[in-house]
Amino acid sequence: MIYDKETLERMYKERNLPWDDGKPRGQLVDYVNESNRCRALDVGCGTGTDAIFLAQNGFSVSVIDISEEAIKIAISKGQEAGVNIDFKVGDVLNMPFEDETFGFVNDNGCFHQLSKSSWEVFVKEIARVMRPKARYLMKCFSDKEPPNPKLPHRLSEETIRKCFSGKFNVLHIRPIVIDGRIHGDHKGYSCLMEKK
Numbered sequence: 001m002i003y004d005k006e007t008l009e010r011m012y013k014e015r016n017l018p019w020d021d022g023k024p025r026g027q028l029v030d031y032v033n034e035s036n037r038c039r040a041l042d043v044g045c046g047t048g049t050d051a052i053f054l055a056q057n058g059f060s061v062s063v064i065d066i067s068e069e070a071i072k073i074a075i076s077k078g079q080e081a082g083v084n085i086d087f088k089v090g091d092v093l094n095m096p097f098e099d100e101t102f103g104f105v106n107d108n109g110c111f112h113q114l115s116k117s118s119w120e121v122f123v124k125e126i127a128r129v130m131r132p133k134a135r136y137l138m139k140c141f142s143d144k145e146p147p148n149p150k151l152p153h154r155l156s157e158e159t160i161r162k163c164f165s166g167k168f169n170v171l172h173i174r175p176i177v178i179d180g181r182i183h184g185d186h187k188g189y190s191c192l193m194e195k196k
């Protein structure tokens with residue numbers, strides 16, 4: 001299911017968030033352990049769990065989410081954690097950031113949530129704000145997961161490569177299990193890419 005903005009606002013208000021277990025995802029923790037610190041962007045940051053983890057680990061962090069409610073929660077969680085994050089309410093398809101700003105972009109479930117017609121614009125837009133050789137870490141549901149109307153798009157390796165390979169070198173696409181807090185566990189991919 002692809003949620004519209006109104007539904008997202010309601011879900012954040014009600015804290016009905018099947019994707020949010022309050023912990024940074026494992027692939028991000030592994031990435032941070034192996035990487036240099038830089039300016040990082042979290043696209044579709046939700047309540048800011050991954051962004052706060054990045055800030056606590058020495059990254060200079062900006063975030064963007066289309067949901068005002070999500071950003072309100074993220075600001076309050078950031079204050080509680082005592083970290084300094086640049087919070088923006090906005091659309092990932094048209095971001096208020098300068099060209100070549102970021103060395104790392106984290107995407108924990110944003111791309112697979114967008115309508116297929118906006119994928120090309122999304123890829124161009126994240127590439128625009130990334131420095132050459134910057135890294136992009138993306139988590140999505142995989143086509144190995146059986147069809148389920150409650151889930152967003154399920155992506156094949158082929159589709160991922162087709163969408164991103166114009167602007168990115170795909171470094172890996174790894175099968176993962178996505179823990180669903182409400183709908184159970186699902187097959188997914190963790191993808192690491194480098195901007196060309």
Ligand SMILES: C[S@@+](CC[C@H](N)C(=O)[O-])C[C@H]1O[C@@H](n2cnc3c(N)ncnc32)[C@H](O)[C@@H]1O
Pocket residue numbers: 008019020043044045046047049064065066067070090091092093107108109110113114
């Ligand atoms: C599956 S949730 C993941 C949230 C967060 N990354 C996490 O792991 O908890 C997807 C997020 O993308 C945001 N989103 C969806 N479309 C967006 C858009 N066009 N621009 C910015 N954010 C968007 C939603 O509001 C939602 O917070």
